Amino acid sequence: MKELLEDYALNKSLKSKTGNIKAGLVGCGSMGQEIAILISKSGIDLTIIEVSEEKVANSLKQIGLQIDQVISHWGMTTGDKRAILSRITATTDFNELADCNVVIEAINTKKWVPNQPMRKAVFKKIEEVVCEDCIIISNASTVVISDLSGGLKNPCRAIGVHFISPALNSKIIEINRCRNTSKETLEFVRRFVKMIGKETINVYGSPGNISTRLIVPMINEACELLMEGVSTVDQIDKTMKFGYGMQRGPFTMADSIGLDKLTKWMEGLYNEYGDTKYKSSPLIRRMVRAGMLGKKSGEGFYLYKDDRKIEKTGSIFRLGQR
């Protein structure tokens, strides 16, 4: 008979449960993949849910490719990759979330829609399979968490946690609690954020948190400058990068967020606050229609070739000629 490690516990064992966290992730697009790597890198087992077998396979493939990218920039080793992938399982079956202590919703919605029915449905579906004290998190940055948790039997367990891309490098995570969020949920999530090596930024019930509310008007204003012909994409980026010590200028940032995603943020914030500073710039809307979504489509405010950014000359005028 195989001997059990537990047989060797001393009687006065404290049976510490710290660290015994299993996480779930519903939706594994590019941001979901970053979250998956971040969580499993911290030694936490993770179950990913996707909508089809094809997407399951693609998510795992993309996670591997994202890690390869980090390795090629010296940030990890192949040993790290093996360890990370060994902690991840991916499936289409929500029941696999049953033993998770925390489940993160990170689904991709095509458009911003009021009341977020899709996210609400996912929240409910998660609650149906998980245990009583499992925490349910939304990564959506511009939703009202109390709206999402409204359909839950136990809304106290819901909380917003905003992972900022690139999730591996970003030092902070915004925790957005709403009036229903319980103290236990908040404490758990703070511990969880610490476990994955980040610092908590506390936000209280504000759609758009701090980061999205500040970045959106800046990108909009940068578009205004461009449309007025005040300066070029590159010069505006350089001004903010070197003038104000930002890691990336507004256009580089917009390209890496993805202009389609940015538009959803803008619509969400405009809908919530009604302030035109959040209303998406006509330039961004035109670019989205033209399929210029930023880094992911290979073209946005810059051109992208072999993972390198190339400055476009007179892109704003070229857009007019299309």
Added chain:
Amino acid sequence: MKILVINCGSSSIKYQLFDMKDESVLAKGIVEKIGLNGSFIKNERDDGDKIKLEGNIYDHNQGIEYVLGILISEKHGSIKKLEEIDAVGHRVVHGGEKFNSSVSITKEVVAKMEEVVELAPLHNPPNLKGIAAITNLIPNVPQAGVFDTAFHQSMKPESYMYAIPYSLYTEHGIRRYGFHGSSHRFVSDRVAELMNKDISKLKIITCHLGNGASIAAIKNGVSIDTSMGLTPVEGLMMGTRCGDLDIGALTYIMNKEDIGLNATNTLINKHSGVLGISGVSSDMRDVEDAANDGNERAQLALRMYEYRIKKYIGSYAAAMGGVDVIVFTGGIGENASDTRANVMNGFEFLGADFDFEKNDGLRAEEVEISKEDSKVKVWIVPTNEELVIARDTLEIVS
């Protein structure tokens, strides 16, 4: 008297139970993958009984609890009850400037250790967790801390200071500390004993060549210089660490590769050294095999590895005004006869007449490998850091 020696890493615990009557090892083992998937404990008793137990081990406290459980178990145990453990000795990586010798662990000492955590953020916290676990599980057993850095605290400012603004030393403690202190101390003491000489009259260069590697200049029994610095990255080329590197090159790399602090740390600690140059492995045996098969980068990695050691030996001989004995230890130093031969080749000018024939194929034994009439003696002395910790612990608690 029975002493348990514990060495806590970030996700592992190595342990040995000594009977100090004859310094024999009653049991030894390792706890692996703490807080990760697939954790397990391997225990080996002196009579050859071996056991591997798998299960969830969430933290160091639980890991040590299971170790104690195994040590007193009927089936695989070495002792009958926990009370038989008279003391516990911990390996602590960084003692900063606060500790120049091993100490008895008290609340005040733990507080001081916490103050130097910043200097070794990866290593000291698990060491402290080990101390907390023992305090929690067997509170009445005395504990001692043996620091990797303590032996090198005898270095003088001219060898431990970096030539950077002095305020960085006073404000942040930026200076060279050195590591592998227990190993350098053990093999230097031992070689003097084996040679039947008084260590206080010897100039010894000890080469600790393992996956991490450092070299020390020990004059009259005290360390006057060592190759590792504020962190274990400085000095010799290692399995995956770069060793000495132009800081200008590093900032240039950061700019060219557009990488931040984390990736830079991984680059110099995990992607560099023998692995980085050879592209084969960080394991010297694999690299030697590849080199023998004609892999030019593997050959280059070996030549660089050996050349760096040679340079340090030369400079330490100069620093001490000569050298009486050179000691090889650590996994590579004890076993890689080719590495030893290539390092020692050309030291005749110093008075070292190396016995290449005798050296060939020698592995892990206490033996002299220089010719009988060699002015400078060369030895292999297998290291035993755990025994140093056990001896220090015994001295402190008795």
